[in-house]
Amino acid sequence: MDSMDSMDSMDSMDSNDVSSRPISRRAAILGMGAGGLALALGGIGFIEARKAHASWIPGSQGAAPSDGAIAGTTVYTYRGHTGVVNVAVWSPSNVRIASGSADKAVHVWHATSGSDVLVYKGHTGAVNGAAWSPNGKYLASASDDGTAHVWDAVTAKQVMVYRGHTGAIDTVAWSPDGTRIVSAGEDGSAQVWNAATGQQVLAYRPHFGRVSSAMWWPHSSYIVSAGQSGAVHVWDATTGKTAFVFLRLGAAVQQARWSPDGAYLAVCSLGDRVVRVWDAKNRRLVYTYRGQPHGVQAIAWSPDSKYIASAGPDGMIAIWHATTGARVFGFMDPSGTAAAPPAVSGSVTPATGRRSDLMPDGNAAPEELAVSQTPASTVLLDGTASGTKTVDWSTNGNYWSSGGGSGSGGSSGSVTVTATGSRSHG
DSSP states (O other), rough: OOOOOHHHOOOOOOOBBBOOOOOOOOOOOOOOOTTTGGGOOOOSSSOOSSOEEEEEEOOOOOOOOOOOOOOOOOOEEEOOOSSSSEEEOTTTTSSSSEETTTTOOEEEEETTTSSEEEEEOOOOOOOEEEEEESSSSSSEEETSSEEEEEEETTTTTTTEEEOOOSSSSEEEOOOOSSSEEEETTTTTEEEEEEETTOOOOEOOOOOOOOOOEEEEOSSSSSSEEEETEEEEEEEETTTOOEEEEOOTTTTOOOOOEEOOTTSSEEEESSSSEEEEEEEEEEEEEEEEOOTTTTTTEEEEEOOSEEEEEOTTSSSEEEEETTTTTOOOEEETTOOSSSSOOOOOOOOOOOOOOOOSOOOTTTTHHHHHHHHHHHOOOSSOTTTOOEEEEEEEEOOOSEEEEEEEEEGGGGGGEEEEEOOSSSSOOO
């Protein structure tokens, strides 16, 4: 896929989940800081809004197997959190994992031993999202307290606090060049801001209801965002203009994730218990995966864009081929709080559907779009739920990580690192 502009020029119709024509677009651009997009994290200093509280706790014992360990081998289970783990993400170096929890803290720890634990305590509410900067030097975190923080991944020194939202923030992600961050949440907006200064670049507001997921396209300045309405928007992160919208009525979207090569877009939900994968260039539904009957609340692509890991509230992790839907592996995560579901194979749904499932034509008025995007009845997962809430793939493809609640009622949290059984997937 050469550019998102090529997507915008396509007008062929899709299957039951997709609008393939441009729609009426609306976005609020609240202001751009002069030269803001050109600042790199290593350059001009950050604004230090307030001092963070950092602490160190003793490391846990553990030893990593070789990278060629049998698939499904548990490498390490980290149990340092006192609340449900909402997010756990691998560092670019594949050495550390950052995990955020309902206990209001972010822990950074060695992925295969649990040692060298750094605890960031700058938030006053549950931590819902976390993301490493592309160079691995900084972390951004998002919280129920309505703020997003940027802080040093080695010292836990806070370097900036973003306060542009009016409600809890569910997700945060860095631009591929590390100069900008997108955050989204309860107030129904996705906001782009300068990672070095905290100055808002724009706020994207066409969504109806909470926005639970926002992620940059790997190759350019486009973002995919989704949430309570069930609509998945792709939009320009510089102008705020909507490129196109994928829509599925009746189910809130938990996560929308680009494949690392940017060719596909995967979306998961609890309400209709599926993962949908679209060809991003042609805006066509490739297949619908139905291998997890208790729903899917987290997904992650393998580094080579061949496989998807999907996690459900029952603790079942499924690994399946991203172009056929065939399951290649499955295991129970210790974070699961329900019995394992019966064995179910993945399935492919043909690209046939009803006209009523599609978005309005390209000339539709904003009012028509509003009616189509009435927030779904399905409630988005929040920080009080347990089960497996996060899954991620190491960037070298050798490990999976999964986390969520553990113990009675999910009152504490854990993250399990599991070997994929291969030295590299990409």
